[in-house]
Amino acid sequence: MSVHLDHLLSDNAKALKKSAIRELLKLTAKPEIISFAGGLPNPKTFPIEDVKRISDEVLESQGEKILQYSTTEGDHEFREVLCSWLGEEGIKVKPENVQITTASQQGLDLVSRVFLNPGDTCIVGLPTYLGFLQATNSVRAKPVGIPLDDQGIKTDIIEDEIDRLISEQKKPKFIYVIPDFQNPAGVTISLDRRKKLIEIAKKYEILIVEDSPYRKLRYSGKTLPTIYSLDDSGEHVITLFTFSKIFLPGFRLGWMIGSKDIIEKIVMAKQGMDLCTPIFNQTIAKEYIKQDLIKARIEKNIDMYSKRKDIMLESLEKYMPKIEGLTWTKPEGGLFLWVTLPEAMNADRMFYNAIEQNVAYVVGSAFFCNGKGQNTMRLNFSYPSEEQIRTGIQRLANVVENDWKKIEQGNMNNTPLTP
Amino acid sequence: MSVHLDHLLSDNAKALKKSAIRELLKLTAKPEIISFAGGLPNPKTFPIEDVKRISDEVLESQGEKILQYSTTEGDHEFREVLCSWLGEEGIKVKPENVQITTASQQGLDLVSRVFLNPGDTCIVGLPTYLGFLQATNSVRAKPVGIPLDDQGIKTDIIEDEIDRLISEQKKPKFIYVIPDFQNPAGVTISLDRRKKLIEIAKKYEILIVEDSPYRKLRYSGKTLPTIYSLDDSGEHVITLFTFSKIFLPGFRLGWMIGSKDIIEKIVMAKQGMDLCTPIFNQTIAKEYIKQDLIKARIEKNIDMYSKRKDIMLESLEKYMPKIEGLTWTKPEGGLFLWVTLPEAMNADRMFYNAIEQNVAYVVGSAFFCNGKGQNTMRLNFSYPSEEQIRTGIQRLANVVENDWKKIEQGNMNNTPLTP
Numbered sequence: 161m162s163v164h165l166d167h168l169l170s171d172n173a174k175a176l177k178k179s180a181i182r183e184l185l186k187l188t189a190k191p192e193i194i195s196f197a198g199g200l201p202n203p204k205t206f207p208i209e210d211v212k213r214i215s216d217e218v219l220e221s222q223g224e225k226i227l228q229y230s231t232t233e234g235d236h237e238f239r240e241v242l243c244s245w246l247g248e249e250g251i252k253v254k255p256e257n258v259q260i261t262t263a264s265q266q267g268l269d270l271v272s273r274v275f276l277n278p279g280d281t282c283i284v285g286l287p288t289y290l291g292f293l294q295a296t297n298s299v300r301a302k303p304v305g306i307p308l309d310d311q312g313i314k315t316d317i318i319e320d321e322i323d324r325l326i327s328e329q330k331k332p333k334f335i336y337v338i339p340d341f342q343n344p345a346g347v348t349i350s351l352d353r354r355k356k357l358i359e360i361a362k363k364y365e366i367l368i369v370e371d372s373p374y375r376k377l378r379y380s381g382k383t384l385p386t387i388y389s390l391d392d393s394g395e396h397v398i399t400l401f402t403f404s405k406i407f408l409p410g411f412r413l414g415w416m417i418g419s420k421d422i423i424e425k426i427v428m429a430k431q432g433m434d435l436c437t438p439i440f441n442q443t444i445a446k447e448y449i450k451q452d453l454i455k456a457r458i459e460k461n462i463d464m465y466s467k468r469k470d471i472m473l474e475s476l477e478k479y480m481p482k483i484e485g486l487t488w489t490k491p492e493g494g495l496f497l498w499v500t501l502p503e504a505m506n507a508d509r510m511f512y513n514a515i516e517q518n519v520a521y522v523v524g525s526a527f528f529c530n531g532k533g534q535n536t537m538r539l540n541f542s543y544p545s546e547e548q549i550r551t552g553i554q555r556l557a558n559v560v561e562n563d564w565k566k567i568e569q570g571n572m573n574n575t576p577l578t579p
Numbered sequence: 580m581s582v583h584l585d586h587l588l589s590d591n592a593k594a595l596k597k598s599a600i601r602e603l604l605k606l607t608a609k610p611e612i613i614s615f616a617g618g619l620p621n622p623k624t625f626p627i628e629d630v631k632r633i634s635d636e637v638l639e640s641q642g643e644k645i646l647q648y649s650t651t652e653g654d655h656e657f658r659e660v661l662c663s664w665l666g667e668e669g670i671k672v673k674p675e676n677v678q679i680t681t682a683s684q685q686g687l688d689l690v691s692r693v694f695l696n697p698g699d700t701c702i703v704g705l706p707t708y709l710g711f712l713q714a715t716n717s718v719r720a721k722p723v724g725i726p727l728d729d730q731g732i733k734t735d736i737i738e739d740e741i742d743r744l745i746s747e748q749k750k751p752k753f754i755y756v757i758p759d760f761q762n763p764a765g766v767t768i769s770l771d772r773r774k775k776l777i778e779i780a781k782k783y784e785i786l787i788v789e790d791s792p793y794r795k796l797r798y799s800g801k802t803l804p805t806i807y808s809l810d811d812s813g814e815h816v817i818t819l820f821t822f823s824k825i826f827l828p829g830f831r832l833g834w835m836i837g838s839k840d841i842i843e844k845i846v847m848a849k850q851g852m853d854l855c856t857p858i859f860n861q862t863i864a865k866e867y868i869k870q871d872l873i874k875a876r877i878e879k880n881i882d883m884y885s886k887r888k889d890i891m892l893e894s895l896e897k898y899m900p901k902i903e904g905l906t907w908t909k910p911e912g913g914l915f916l917w918v919t920l921p922e923a924m925n926a927d928r929m930f931y932n933a934i935e936q937n938v939a940y941v942v943g944s945a946f947f948c949n950g951k952g953q954n955t956m957r958l959n960f961s962y963p964s965e966e967q968i969r970t971g972i973q974r975l976a977n978v979v980e981n982d983w984k985k986i987e988q989g990n991m992n993n994t995p996l997t998p
Contacts, residue, residue, distance in 0.1 A: 163784055163814045165840055168752050170718070173693040176847040203643035211646065212638045219631045224622035227630065227829040262681055262831075262853045269852045273717070274592040294851035298692070299589070333587050365582055395582045410646040412681075412857045421584055428595040432713035433688045433852070434681045438831045438860060 171278070175300050181290060181526045184511065188520035194552035195520040196539040199343065199495060205461045206408050207453065214447045222443070230439035232431045233423075234260025234415070238446040242415055245449060251389045251399075253417050259426045262437045263412040264373055266430075267400035268295040270416070271369050274429050275333045276301035281325055282369075283335040285313035287498070287527030287536065289343045289371065292336055303529045304332065310489070312349030313337055315356040322364055334367035334398075335360070339387055340375045341494025344527045344538035348492055354387050361396040370399040374494035376406050376458050379466035381492040388417060395419040403445055405495065406458050411441040465495065468541040471549045472497065479557035483564055488539075495542040498524070501535040501560065508534050510563050519555040590697070594719050600709060600945045603930065607939035613971035614939040615958040618762065618914060624880045625827045626872065633866045641862070649858035651850045652842075653679025653834070657865040661820075661834055664868060669808045670818075672836050678845045681856045682831040683792055685849075686819035687714040689835070690788050693848050694752045695720035700744055701788075702754040704732035706917070706946030706955065708762045708790065711755055722948045723751065729908070731768030732756055734775040741783055753786035753817075754779070758806055759794045760913025763946045763957035767911055773806050780815040789818040793913035795825050795877050798885035800911040807836060814838040822864055824914065825877050830860040884914065887960040890968045891916065898976035902983055907958075914961040917943070920954040920979065927953050929982050938974040 166174070188195045218226055233239065239255035246253055261267045268291055276282065278300035284292070286305035296303050306321060307314050318335065325332055335357060339349040349357075361368050370387045388399040395418075402414035416426065430436075448454055469491065476488055476499075485502030499521075501507055508523045524536025541549060585593070607614045637645055652658065658674035665672055680686045687710055695701065697719035703711070705724035715722050725740060726733050737754065744751055754776060758768040768776075780787050789806045807818040814837075821833035835845065849855075867873055888910065895907055895918075904921030918940075920926055927942045943955025960968060 163786065163812075163838075165844070167784070168694055168786060169844065170692065170694055170696045170699070172696075173844055173848060176844065176851075178847060179850065182850075200648055203647055206643060206646040208638055208642035208646065211642075212635055215634050215638070216631055219627055219634070223627035223630075224625060227625040227627065227827040228622055229619055229823075229828045265854045266852065273589065275587055275589055277589045277591075280589070291851070291854070298848060298851040365586070367582065367587060393582075404648075408646040409648045410857055410859045412853060412855065419582070425584070425588065425592055425595065428597060429592060429717060431598065431601075432595075432684070432710070432717040434685045434831060435710070436831065438829055438857060440829045441857060441860070 172298060172300055176298060179294070181522060184523065187515050193515065193518045193520050194544060194548045194555065196541070196544060196552060197520040197522045198540055198543050200543045201405050201409060202464060202542050205464060207457055210448065210453055211444060214444050218443045218447060226440045226443045228439070230436045232427050232436050234258070234437060235439055235442045235446065238442050241446050241449050246417070251386055256420050257417050257423055259416050259423050259430065260437045260442060261414040261416055262434060263404055264371065264400045264402040264414040265291050265295070267414055267416045268292050268371070269298070270426050270429055271398060272296050272299050272301060274425050275367070281330045281332045283318060283321065283332045284529070285337055285342070286530065287344050287524060287533055288336070289338060290526055292371070293529055303336070305528065305530045308342070308345055308347055310347055312339065312342065312347050312353055315353045315360065318360055332366060334369050336369045336371065338371045340372060341377065341491050343374070343494065344496050344522070344524065345498040346489040346491030346494055346496050348384065351384050354384065354390055357387055358391050358396060362393065368397045370397055372399055373402045373405050377462060377465060378493040379462060379469060398422060406461060407445060407448060407454065411445065413437065413441055413445050465542050468546060468549055469497070471546050472539065472541040472553060475550050475553035479554045481557065481561040481564060486560070495540055497539050497541065499537045499539060503535055504567050505563060506534050507537045510559060513563060514556060514559045517555045517559050519552045519559065521556070591717060591719055595717060598713070600941060603942065606934050612934065612937045612939050613963060613967045613974065615960070615963060615971060616939040616941045617959055617962050619962045620824050620828060621883060621961050624883060626876055629867065629872055630863060633863050637862045637866060645859045645862045647858070649855045651846050651855050653677070653856060654858055654861045654865065657861050660865050660868050665836070670805055670836070675839050676836050676842055678835050678842050678849065679856045679861060680833040680835055681853060682823055683790065683819045683821040683833040684710050684714070686833055686835045687711050687790070688717070689845050689848055690817060691715050691718050691720065693844055700749045700751040702737060702740065702751045703948070704756055704761070705949065706763050706943060706952055707755070708757060709945055711790070712948055722755070724947065724949045727761070727764055727766055729766055731758065731761065731766050731772055734772045734779065737779055751785060753788050755788045755790065757790045759791060760796065760910050762793070762913065763915050763941070763943065764917040765908040765910030765913055765915050767803065770803050773803065773809055776806055777810050777815060781812065787816045789816055791818055792821045792824050796881060796884060797912040798881060798888060817841060825880060826864060826867060826873065830864065832856065832860055832864050884961050887965060887968055888916070890965050891958065891960045891972060894969050894972035898973045900976065900980040900983060905979070914959055916958050916960065918956045918958060922954055923986050924982060925953050926956045929978060932982060933975060933978045936974045936978050938971045938978065940975065
């Protein structure tokens with residue numbers, strides 16, 4: 161008489177898998193381990209005093225309003241404030257083009273639910289953000305991978321891939337990209353390729369989903385326009401933003417922009433999902449922008465992270481063995497860099513050696529949806545301290561060197577990861 | 580070259596409709612209108628000073644932690660606190676049985692996504708909560724209605740209905756109920772029927788989804804055990820709770836309980852939806868319970884709402900015309916009561932007359948998924964002031980009386996609602 165869950169679960173739920181990464185991350189939680197595995201902003205950047213002051217102010221002046229239910233679209237004045245902030249960098253939108261989200265992950269979920277049927281395809285640069293793969297997996301859609309190079313997603317092969325998919329009756333619904341300092345690879349899509357993406361979207365009458373969590377965290381080089389602002393049609397791009405990396409993640413606050421028609425559908429979908437995003441949190445973030453604090457905050461984040469990124473690059477340069485095929489990206493912003501090992505090496509397997517040496521990374525294969533990437537890893541430089549970065553990279557370099565030596569000596573075959 | 584959204588939308592998104600209620604509610608926003616249409620808690624019940632003080636305390640003592648990302652399941656200590664609070668009324672659960680949600684609507688969305696394929700059925704008492712119908716609609720599932728009486732859902736006919744559905748290869752996945760002071764009807768499921776529901780769930784190996792937003796707001800009568808606590812198997816019931824009605828809605832905080840296996844699936848699903856519910860908000864609610872403030876707060880809510888419920892009942896008694904077939908429920912708790920008009924009357928059509936007379940309600944038909952309920956309406960008594968309740972019911976009584984007179988005079992046929 162007991163419940164057989166398998167008879168009751170939806171097909172989508174049956175397809176949900178425990179995140180392998182989540183299980184691996186549990187191994188990295190010991191205090192002696194220096195972890196480059198997380199993707200967390202540094203808590204030292206959180207403006208605790210400002211949050212406290214603003215929280216007091218808004219509770220005092222408008223407590224009854226901000227502790228009540230709110231509209232699904234999000235607070236109207238908040239959306240206006242965001243529009244004028246976006247306007248400063250040439251993105252022209254009105255409140256009707258803006259949906260406040262319970263952070264970017266909800267934006268990814270909304271996009272997946274609103275556009276993807278089971279079996280539907282979308283184009284994605286590989287490696288790509290794990291949370292996007294989770295969102296598409298939850299509707300059993302099939303992301304189709306396109307390789308990246310140091311200019312971002314290889315737009316020259318997208319059209320062939322779309323033509324191939326069309327010939328199989330699997331025309332993609334959209335192209336998903338993280339144009340600036342991509343997670344996990346740290347690369348940025350060049351201006352030409354941004355334009356090319358718009359061209360492709362227009363040609364095939366599909367959408368671009370532009371995920372933009374790191375855009376404001378640029379440490380060097382010139383800011384490139386968003387893909388959204390390059391689309392003169394105003395209807396081919398949906399862009400997701402979040403406060404998680406520039407203000408704080410614990411509020412779960414983000415916003416997405418798109419054509420009025422798209423946002424209308426998004427609002428309908430969100431209404432059944434959580435009715436509205438906490439207006440209390442919205443109001444504090446709104447005031448933080450209105451009081452002109454966010455720009456200085458972003459500057460401080462840039463100072464801290466940029467320095468840590470440099471230290472990580474210096475340490476890699478200094479400690480990593482000189483092996484052919486061992487390279488890493490040199491990101492102009494964001495939180496991550498991406499290490500590629502020689503083809504013969506396996507970062508999935510090496511992970512356990514790293515843990516033994518008290519250093520952790522994320523296995524790069526987690527960011528692929530095609531079973532590849534076993535010789536890659538993602539390193540985060542925003543969370544660990546400067547000293548931890550130096551020590552941790554030294555440890556990691558030793559792990560890599562020992563692994564390589566064993567491979568050279570033929571003592572280790574390239575076996576796949578066993579959990 | 581423009582985007583044809585219809586080619587891009589998922590089948591689920593195509594099925595999303597603009598909420599008729601939402602459009603009607605817009606008409607009720609004028610200040611001269613006394614609205615019984617909302618479902619809002621009274622903002623005078625919000626503990627603004629306590630929220631301010633606790634917010635300051637927790638930002639000071641653990642700001643870096645509570646502004647950071649958190650776990651998908653929800654803060655562990657918060658779940659422990661909820662377990663011991665639930666324990667006080669005989670619900671035995673461990674943190675592994677608890678999922679923190681971005682309020683109850685997310686719980687309904689999770690349940691819909693995890694259990695319902697397009698076309699799948701579930702059993703639901705009618706009228707029922709609109710947000711549940713929205714959540715099931717977003718996965719194109721088909722709720723099957725069972726009538727209510729003053730003891731709640733008519734359990735004596737559920738089995739026949741399930742047998743019928745099984746014979747059509749449409750066995751329902753679960754039975755959805757709001758056992759205490761149901762929204763919208765205000766009725767409570769009797770103890771016998773609660774037990775019967777468990778019996779049915781066991782017999783057919785299906786689940787009960789027990790939505791419990793109002794449980795703590797009991798104004799008279801004896802508290803009945805939750806269906807969850809009546810299930811000795813510990814695996815047939817999922818119960819959803821929320822802070823929206825007993826603390827504040829603007830935090831978007833709720834929790835759901837179920838067997839370990841079910842919660843594990845729920846966690847996987849939620850991870851792709853919003854990663855986690857704001858830990859900042861979780862921590863404030865946790866402290867509010869730990870500081871033993873929630874019980875006194877609930878008492879105050881009960882005082883205020885119970886008085887307003889009585890005033891509404893008195894006013895209905897005093898002002899409503901004595902017409903055969905005009906009745907209303909006398910709820911023992913919650914926020915709503917339910918008016919049934921004679922069959923010949925149409926509350927959908929009468930709504931516009933009411934608006935003209937500066938009083939508003941929700942058309943009862945919105946809470947049906949079978950096209951019925953045109954002669955019903957939902958009245959909210961938590962939000963309007965005592966004076967507004969007296970005046971508003973007087974206005975509504977005039978509207979009803981005039982409408983009835985016209986019907987008696989044969990001047991008005993029972994035409995359906997035109998928007």
